Amino acid sequence: MLMADMGAEIIRIYLPYQSESNIDGIDTNNQIWEQWNRGQRSLELDYTQKTGFNALKELIKSSDVIIEDWVPSKAKSLHMDFETIQGINSNLLYCAMPPFGESGPLSDIPADDGVVSTIAGIHGDQGGKGFPPMYVKIPFVSYGTAFLASFAITTALFERESSNMGQKIEVPLYFGAIGMRPQYTIVTNNDSSLYSQSTAITSNSHQIRNPVYGLYECSDGWIFVAAGNEIFWEKFCSAIKIPELTQDKRFFGAPWNIPSENQGTLHEIIKPILKSKNKAYWLKELSDADVPSAPASDRSEFLTHPQVIHNEILVENNNPQIDATHQFGIPIKMSKTPGEIGKPIDIKSKDTWDILRSLKFTKGQLSEMAANKIIPTENAT
Numbered sequence: 001m002l003m004a005d006m007g008a009e010i011i012r013i014y015l016p017y018q019s020e021s022n023i024d025g026i027d028t029n030n031q032i033w034e035q036w037n038r039g040q041r042s043l044e045l046d047y048t049q050k051t052g053f054n055a056l057k058e059l060i061k062s063s064d065v066i067i068e069d070w071v072p073s074k075a076k077s078l079h080m081d082f083e084t085i086q087g088i089n090s091n092l093l094y095c096a097m098p099p100f101g102e103s104g105p106l107s108d109i110p111a112d113d114g115v116v117s118t119i120a121g122i123h124g125d126q127g128g129k130g131f132p133p134m135y136v137k138i139p140f141v142s143y144g145t146a147f148l149a150s151f152a153i154t155t156a157l158f159e160r161e162s163s164n165m166g167q168k169i170e171v172p173l174y175f176g177a178i179g180m181r182p183q184y185t186i187v188t189n190n191d192s193s194l195y196s197q198s199t200a201i202t203s204n205s206h207q208i209r210n211p212v213y214g215l216y217e218c219s220d221g222w223i224f225v226a227a228g229n230e231i232f233w234e235k236f237c238s239a240i241k242i243p244e245l246t247q248d249k250r251f252f253g254a255p256w257n258i259p260s261e262n263q264g265t266l267h268e269i270i271k272p273i274l275k276s277k278n279k280a281y282w283l284k285e286l287s288d289a290d291v292p293s294a295p296a297s298d299r300s301e302f303l304t305h306p307q308v309i310h311n312e313i314l315v316e317n318n319n320p321q322i323d324a325t326h327q328f329g330i331p332i333k334m335s336k337t338p339g340e341i342g343k344p345i346d347i348k349s350k351d352t353w354d355i356l357r358s359l360k361f362t363k364g365q366l367s368e369m370a371a372n373k374i375i376p377t378e379n380a381t
Contacts, residue, residue, distance in 0.1 A: 002150055004039030005330045006339045011059070011355060012037060016044045016376055038327075039342020041351040044376050052374040053079065058359045060088045065153055069097040071108045082168045093156045095149055095169040102170055113139040113173065120177035125184065145176030210255045211267040212236050215296060216274040222296035223279050225286065227255055232291050239289035240273050315341050353378050 004010045043059070046052040060066065066085060068075060075081045075096070082094045096102060099111035106119075117123055117136060127134040149171045156169055178185060212227035227236040233255045237245040245251060250262040258266060274282055279295050286293040297305075303314060303326075315329040330339045352375050353366055361369075370377045 001036055001038055001040075002146070002331075003153075004342045006337070010040040011043050011351075012040045012345065013043045013045055013047070013056070015048070016046050016373065037345040040345045041355060042345060043355050044352045046374045047080075048078065049372070049374055051369060051372065055356060055359070055361065055369070055374070057088050058361075059355070060085060060092065062359070063089065063092055064157065065093045065095060067095045067097065067149070071098050071110055072096075072102050073108050086166065086168075090166055091160065091164065092166045093153060093160070093169060094166065095153055095171060097145060097149060097171050097173065099173045101172040101174065111173070113142045116173040116177055117141050120174060121184075122177065122181070140180050141173050141177045143176075144180035145171055145173050148176055148179050211258070211263055211270060212255050216271065218274055218277060218279045218282055220278045223274070223282055223286075224294050224296060225274075226292035226294075228292075229255065235289045236286070236291050239285050239291055240270065242269075242273075245269070352376060 045055060047056045068080060070078070070080070072081070075098075082096065085092060085094050098107065099116055100106035100109060111119075114135075117140070118133070120141070122140065123133040123135055126136055149169070152169045152171055156167055160166065210228070212225055212233060215222050215224055225236065227233050234243075234246050237243050245266075246254075251258050251266055253259065254266075283293055283295060302308065308314065313329050313331075314326045316326055329341065332339075356366055356375070366375065366378070369375045
């Protein structure tokens with residue numbers, strides 16, 4: 001989606017005769033799938049047959065990048081591994097996005113975002129030590145991997161300008177899991193779990209290491225307090241009218257290095273104070289004290305916020321097969337090449353014959369492929 005928004009021609013390839021509402025196990029008759037795949041063209045092609053694979057080879061010869069997410073053995077069985085593809089087009093960039101990588105003990109294990117997130121400790125860390133794992137609804141691993149892949153492909157395209165050679169790019173899902181939370185991989189010689197959950201104190205256990213950097217309940221809702229350094233810690237204590245906390249030996253090292261046995265104590269001191277007043281009161285007090293804070297908004301509140309509207313983060317995209325949708329706009333602003341929201345992907349694959357015609361396939365050849373169920377019939381597209 002991101003590359004299509006910025007002008008890349010993206011062709012999504014899938015096997016024919018899959019349900020129009022279910023491609024690769026994904027329900028396509030919904031606005032989320034439409035948004036993820038906007039600006040793309042679709043090619044319905046049975047590349048498992050020799051004639052279909054030969055047609056795919058013609059597309060590969062004229063392409064800059066191929067992206068696949070099979071486990072290595074699956075890619076090899078389909079003759080879609082890097083070595084085979086490089087033999088067809090040595091200038092092509094081959095981006096592999098398997099769950100766990102191209103080698104290693106998990107390399108041939110199929111998995112999706114939820115499985116990789118669980119193995120990577122994301123759900124466990126969210127729950128906190130002493131509490132059950134907590135499912136994280138937002139697919140951070142998938143998003144992180146997509147961003148890493150876009151960055152890697154852009155870098156490789158720049159390198160190819162000088163070398164005139166393609167290369168293999170490997171961005172497994174579990175790389176995305178690590179890339180989205182690198183601070184949790186930091187270890188020292190004296191502490192092999194510097195950023196691990198130590199002792200869970202409340203259901204809001206992410207605040208353990210810093211009780212003044214997290215969510216707190218007020219009388220009418222929740223706010224986020226971000227007293228993330230010593231200066232803000234001191235200002236926060238003044239804002240809640242307990243400046244003497246800064247001199248309390250139990251909390252020396254605040255905000256991040258309070259002794260673990262005292263972190264819960266500070267948390268319990270703060271909770272009733274913030275609960276005694278409403279959000280507006282505390283947001284004003286904290287703002288006046290120069291302490292970063294914000295109300296805990298839900299999705300609808302965020303999407304209708306004046307800042308979101310002003311920056312045109314939401315755009316309308318019309319698809320006659322579904323409905324008009326308001327969806328995520330282009331998340332970067334460039335003065336010279338601002339990009340453009342592409343049309344919704346054609347779920348019924350009306351692009352197939354046009355794409356193959358552009359590769360010099362004749363009507364007779366296409367009709368023969370359709371008769372052999374390698375591509376859909378022209379009327380079907």
